[in-house]
Each structure stands twice: as structure tokens, then as C-alpha cells.
Amino acid sequence: MVVCEFPECTTFGSVIRFALELEKGAAGVCEELAKEPKMGPAAEIFRALAESHKKRGTAIEDMRQQKLNEMILEPIQDMHRENYLISTEYPKGADAKTAGRFAAKIEETSAKFYADAARIAKPLMSEGSRLLDKLSKESLANKAKLEAL
Amino acid sequence: MALLTEVQKNYGKLKNYVNGEWIDSTSDKVIDVENPSTTESIAKVPMSTVDETKAAIEAAQEAWWAWRETPPIARARFFFKLKELMEQHFENIARIMVQEQGKTIDEARGETRRTIENVEVAAGIPSLMMGYSLEDGAAEGIDEEAIMSPLGVFGAICPFNFPAMIPYWFWPYAVATGNTYILKPSSQVPLTQWYLTKIVEQAGFPPGVMNLVNGSHEVSDTLMEHPLVKGVSFVGSSPVAKYIYKKSSENGKRVQAQGGAKNSLVVMPDAVMDRTVSNMLASYYGCAGQRCLAGSNMIAIGDIADPLLNRWVEASKRIRMGYGLDESVNMGPVVSAKAKKKVLEYIDGAQKQGAKILLDGRNAKVPGYEKGYFIGPTVIDGVTPDMTIAKEEVFGPVVSFMRMKNMDEAIDFMHKSPFGNAASIYTQNGKWARDFRYRVQCGNIGINVGIVAAMAYFPFAGYKDSFFGTLHGQGKDAISFFTDRKVVITRWF
Numbered sequence: 001m002v003v004c005e006f007p008e009c010t011t012f013g014s015v016i017r018f019a020l021e022l023e024k025g026a027a028g029v030c031e032e033l034a035k036e037p038k039m040g041p042a043a044e045i046f047r048a049l050a051e052s053h054k055k056r057g058t059a060i061e062d063m064r065q066q067k068l069n070e071m072i073l074e075p076i077q078d079m080h081r082e083n084y085l086i087s088t089e090y091p092k093g094a095d096a097k098t099a100g101r102f103a104a105k106i107e108e109t110s111a112k113f114y115a116d117a118a119r120i121a122k123p124l125m126s127e128g129s130r131l132l133d134k135l136s137k138e139s140l141a142n143k144a145k146l147e148a149l
Numbered sequence: 150m151a152l153l154t155e156v157q158k159n160y161g162k163l164k165n166y167v168n169g170e171w172i173d174s175t176s177d178k179v180i181d182v183e184n185p186s187t188t189e190s191i192a193k194v195p196m197s198t199v200d201e202t203k204a205a206i207e208a209a210q211e212a213w214w215a216w217r218e219t220p221p222i223a224r225a226r227f228f229f230k231l232k233e234l235m236e237q238h239f240e241n242i243a244r245i246m247v248q249e250q251g252k253t254i255d256e257a258r259g260e261t262r263r264t265i266e267n268v269e270v271a272a273g274i275p276s277l278m279m280g281y282s283l284e285d286g287a288a289e290g291i292d293e294e295a296i297m298s299p300l301g302v303f304g305a306i307c308p309f310n311f312p313a314m315i316p317y318w319f320w321p322y323a324v325a326t327g328n329t330y331i332l333k334p335s336s337q338v339p340l341t342q343w344y345l346t347k348i349v350e351q352a353g354f355p356p357g358v359m360n361l362v363n364g365s366h367e368v369s370d371t372l373m374e375h376p377l378v379k380g381v382s383f384v385g386s387s388p389v390a391k392y393i394y395k396k397s398s399e400n401g402k403r404v405q406a407q408g409g410a411k412n413s414l415v416v417m418p419d420a421v422m423d424r425t426v427s428n429m430l431a432s433y434y435g436c437a438g439q440r441c442l443a444g445s446n447m448i449a450i451g452d453i454a455d456p457l458l459n460r461w462v463e464a465s466k467r468i469r470m471g472y473g474l475d476e477s478v479n480m481g482p483v484v485s486a487k488a489k490k491k492v493l494e495y496i497d498g499a500q501k502q503g504a505k506i507l508l509d510g511r512n513a514k515v516p517g518y519e520k521g522y523f524i525g526p527t528v529i530d531g532v533t534p535d536m537t538i539a540k541e542e543v544f545g546p547v548v549s550f551m552r553m554k555n556m557d558e559a560i561d562f563m564h565k566s567p568f569g570n571a572a573s574i575y576t577q578n579g580k581w582a583r584d585f586r587y588r589v590q591c592g593n594i595g596i597n598v599g600i601v602a603a604m605a606y607f608p609f610a611g612y613k614d615s616f617f618g619t620l621h622g623q624g625k626d627a628i629s630f631f632t633d634r635k636v637v638i639t640r641w642f
Contacts, residue, residue: 005151007475007476007477009477010477010478010479011253011476012255013253013255013258016476017477064258065236065239065258068255068258068259069259069262073255073259074427074430074431075464075479077464
């Protein structure tokens with residue numbers, strides 16, 4: 001099982017850390033699900049999703065390094081950690097349908113997290129907000145794909 | 150949430166970097182570098198001697214002419230390399246800063262970015278230091294041109310609050326324009342520059358071009374007195390800035406000496422409450438109030454005072470304190486026991502003078518860091534213009550809340566201050582904003598912005614006792630400070 005450590009979302013850095021943990025969790029779960037014996041052709045979808053989540057993590061780290069500006073370091077006081085927690089205890093021995101539903105739940109939570117983060121970032125950092133918004137939309141698309149398995 | 154890993158637990162005794170080599174100081178005076186969150190000693194820094202400083206100046210002078218003859222585009226390449234290396238070391242730079250200064254990792258990352266931005270701007274030196282010319286400028290057939298020429302050796306004496314960025318307001322521009330440099334970091338926070346200088350070394354700058362000398366007044370005085378030093382940059386308190394300006398000027402040097410501040414943020418009745426409160430939190434509590442651009446007085450105009458104060462106190466209570474390597478922390482400690490004592494004395498004094506402490510950070514404790522120099526967000530109501538806390542620089546997370554009838558009263562109050570570093574107004578009214586920026590005598594004006602920190606390509610300094618000198622740090626001012634204009638008039642027979 002992938003172990004994620006989700007912080008309280010009280011600062012820009014902790015929101016980014018939360019996002020990185022989400023991506024790590026999602027990538028890890030997809031990697032493991034791809035290896036499940038009953039996965040069949042869906043294994044390729046999970047492998048591709050795992051790769052995509054790793055790339056998303058890199059994009060988020062780049063944003064942290066390139067876009068953070070001292071002037072916009074306002075405390076974040078209205079994002080609550082418990083609203084965005086995901087489970088990475090994936091169902092061992094699952095078939096594609098069960099695995100798809102499990103991973104779709106992660107994508108649904110991620111989509112909500114990124115949508116809220118994008119809203120908060122928008123007045124402070126529009127380019128960062130666009131990336132977060134894009135990730136939210138991607139997660140929704142991933143969810144639909146997984147639910148169709 | 151687990152802490153981010155420290156780059157090293159302990160960094161040992163720091164060396165100076167002179168003429169391309171890391172050299173042990175022979176001084177028997179060595180002081181501890183303390184982590185203000187844990188109070189543990191994390192390094193030892195030598196108080197280098199006068200002779201060691203002179204040796205660095207002489208090495209810089211020796212390196213100067215060859216460096217001056219290096220074409221600007223070739224000099225710029227060292228800065229491109231340096232930028233790349235700084236990006237690779239980005240996270241380590243930020244984490245070391247947290248360890249020695251106490252700021253949060255977000256603040257340290259933001260500062261690292263701003264440090265790199267100065268390198269990026271300095272890398273544009275071929276364009277920035279172009280002179281100008283005029284055909285037939287002197288007379289028919291006689292052309293005239295002005296060339297920007299470097300001068301020789303410059304030095305900087307730096308403060309504790311921005312261990313990475315402030316030295317980079319100066320030295321990249323000095324070196325890019327063809328000068329050589331001696332940097333003296335604050336002895337309270339020498340580690341960040343020690344680490345950055347290792348990166349400078351990796352970037353391959355020729356020996357003697359950039360030198361790092363740790364120490365205290367022996368180093369500073371030598372920089373201000375030595376005949377080979379052409380100019381001195383300084384950031385710190387106003388009394389010291391004034392001393393540096395006077396002493397360096399007497400010795401015929403160029404000087405830019407940035408001093409203290411007492412910044413007021415004025416909230417007009419039409420301010421957008423949510424955004425204003427959120428933005429001001431960063432101004433008053435960011436870097437634990439130890440920015441020269443930090444908000445200190447909060448002036449509420451008219452009937453917004455009570456609702457603003459209520460919202461402010463509630464938001465302030467939610468500021469999370471701790472060791473800055475925890476990414477969820479909003480505010481770290483102040484830098485030292487001495488700094489904490491001074492801030493607490495200001496709060497005590499305000500209480501004695503009749504102000505009311507609405508939120509009291511004096512006894513703040515952070516679990517696991519009980520010895521750390523933490524002061525919680527403190528909100529003081531009923532502050533009047535005659536109180537000490539309304540007039541003097543506190544340099545801690547303390548808000549002096551004041552009520553005034555109108556903007557005129559607020560501006561009159563600000564103009565009585567000897568300081569003129571920054572002031573901000575929060576309003577949606579363009580006329581008020583325009584009047585404020587036109588009338589207020591400060592070097593940095595914010596309109597719905599609480600931290601008026603000039604970017605690398607703009608000049609930074611204050612007015613009045615917040616700055617002694619003419620040319621500011623950063624931007625085009627930096628190019629002018631580190632060069633002289635040489636006029637050439639040419640006629641061919």
C-alpha cells in the first residue's frame with residue numbers, strides 16, 4: 001500500500017504538499033492495480049494513469065519552484081484537509097470494474113481538491129490557478145474513464 | 150505532518166571564501182549560529198580579522214582588471230550558469246534559510262525565487278550597461294559618447310532578515326558590471342550565503358571576483374575605511390545605516406544604506422474586507438514581522454474599524470506557529486532571544502501607556518519547540534499617535550490598531566514619522582488611491598498590497614531615515630551605483 005501523509009492545508013506550501021501526496025497516492029494505486037492478475041486489458045489504462053500522475057506531480061513541483069512569490073503568501077484558512085483525504089488501500093484481487101470504481105473515487109476527490117485550490121489560488125496566482133484547474137478537469141475525465149471499465 | 154529534512158544538522162565552523170579558496174579564519178572570536186526554532190547551535194561563524202578583510206579586498210582588487218576586461222556577454226554567462234545551479238539547489242537554499250533564520254519554508258522558497266530573479270536580471274548586463282552616444286554631439290565632426298565603466302572593489306554589509314535575497318540586491322549587479330566584490334553576511338545567519346557561495350564557486354567565477362568574509366564590525370569598518378573599496382551597500386537599522394553612510398562618505402565611497410521602517414497600512418471604509426484581511430495577514434505576520442516592509446500600524450478609517458478589528462483578531466488567532474520546516478506552519482519565531490526580548494518590551498510598554506492587548510502573543514508556546522523564540526500574533530487596540538509603539542520599529546508580529554477619521558489624518562500621522570519605507574492603502578476608490586500614492590512620502594506604496602517588495606528590475610529603498618544615499622538597490626539604480634559615466638569626445642583629423 002502506498003503511504004501518503006496529508007498535511008493541514010494552511011499555507012501555499014502545504015496545499016502543494018497535499019497535491020503531491022495525492023499524486024503519489026494515485027500513481028501508486030494505479031501501478032499496483034495494473035499488476036493485478038484479473039485486470040486484463042485494463043492494466044494498460046492503469047499503467048498510463050500511473051505515468052500521468054507522476055507527470056502531474058512534476059508539474060506541481062515546478063509550479064512551487066517557479067511561481068511562488070513572497071507577496072502572495074497569504075494564509076489559507078478555508079480548505080479543510082478532511083474533505084480531500086483518499087484511501088490508498090486498494091482492493092487486492094479486484095477485477096477491472098471494482099478497481100475502476102476504487103480509482104475513480106480517488107479521481108473524484110482529486111478533482112474537488114484541485115477545483116478548490118484553483119479557486120483560492122486564482123486571485124493570487126492566475127497561472128498556478130490555471131494549472132490546478134486543468135488538473136481538476138483531468139481528474140474528472142479520468143474518473144469517467146475509470147467508471148466505464 | 151512530518152518536518153522536511155534539514156540539509157545538515159550541523160555545519161561546523163564556517164570558512165571565508167577569498168580569491169577562489171575556502172580559508173579558515175585565524176580569529177579566536179567565534180560565535181554560534183542558532184536555530185531560532187530549537188535554539189540549538191547549528192554552526193560556528195568566525196569574526197574575521199582586519200587583516201583577513203584587507204587580504205580579501207586586495208585579492209578582489211587583483212582580480213578586478215582581468216574581470217573588467219572580460220566582455221559583458223562573457224560575464225553574463227557566469228550568471229546564466231549560476232541561475233541554473235541555483236535552480237538545482239533551490240530546495241536546499243530554502244531549507245538552510247529556515248534553519249538559521251526561522252522563517253517558514255514558503256517564505257524561504259519565495260525568497261529563493263527573488264534571489265534567483267536578481268541573478269536573472271543581472272544576466273541581462275550587455276543591454277543594461279550600454280551607454281549612449283551622439284554623432285556630432287560636441288560639434289560638427291566631433292562625436293560624443295558616454296560609457297558606463299566599472300570602478301573596482303565593492304562590498305556589502307547584510308542583515309539577518311533576508312539571508313539570501315538582500316546580498317543579491319547588490320553583488321550580481323556589481324560583478325556583472327565588471328566590478329569585484331566582498332560580501333559580509335549577517336553573523337546571525339551566515340549559512341545561506343555560505344551555501345550560495347559554494348554554488349558561486351561551482352559556477353566558475355574567476356578567483357577574487359566574488360569573496361565572502363564572515364564577521365562583525367572589524368570587517369565592516371575595514372570595508373568602509375580601505376582605500377581600494379569604491380562603494381558600500383548596507384541594509385539594517387536606521388542608526389547603523391546613518392553611521393555607515395557617514396563613515397563611508399567621509400572615506401570617499403559611494404554608499405547606499407537602507408535603514409529601518411514603521412509602515413502603516415490604511416484601511417478605507419470601502420475596502421474589500423475578505424481580501425484585505427487575508428492580504429494584511431501576510432504583511433503583519435509574514436517572516437514573524439521581521440520584514441522592513443512589514444505592516445506595523447493598522448489605521449482604520451471611519452466606521453470600518455470595529456468590523457475590521459473583529460475579523461482581524463479572529464483571523465490572527467488562526468495563524469499557526471511552528472518550525473518552518475513544517476509546511477503547514479504560517480509563522481516561525483523571531484530570530485533571537487534578544488529580538489524576542491525587544492518585541493516583548495514594546496508590547497509591555499504599549500500596555501503601560503494605556504493600549505489594550507486584544508490578542509496577546511507574549512506567552513506563546515509551540516509544542517516540541519518550547520525554547521524557541523516564538524511570539525504569537527499580537528493585536529493592540531487603542532493605540533494613539535503619541536504612543537511609543539505607534540512610532541518605533543518593533544520588528545515582530547505585533548499590530549498597533551489605530552482609528553482615524555479620514556485619510557488626511559492618517560497621512561499627517563505618517564508624515565510625522567522619521568521613517569519613510571512603505572505605506573499601503575486598501576480601497577476600491579481610485580481617487581483615494583491616487584491621492585495616497587501622490588502624497589505619501591514613502592519609497593514604496595501599496596494599493597491593496599501589503600508587502601510592497603520591488604521586483605529585481607525595479608529599485609528598492611525608502612525615503613527619509615529609511616534610506617541614506619541616492620541610488621537604490623536593484624534595477625537600473627544598481628547599474629548606476631556600480632558604474633561611472635565616462636564621456637569620450639572624438640574627432641578624427
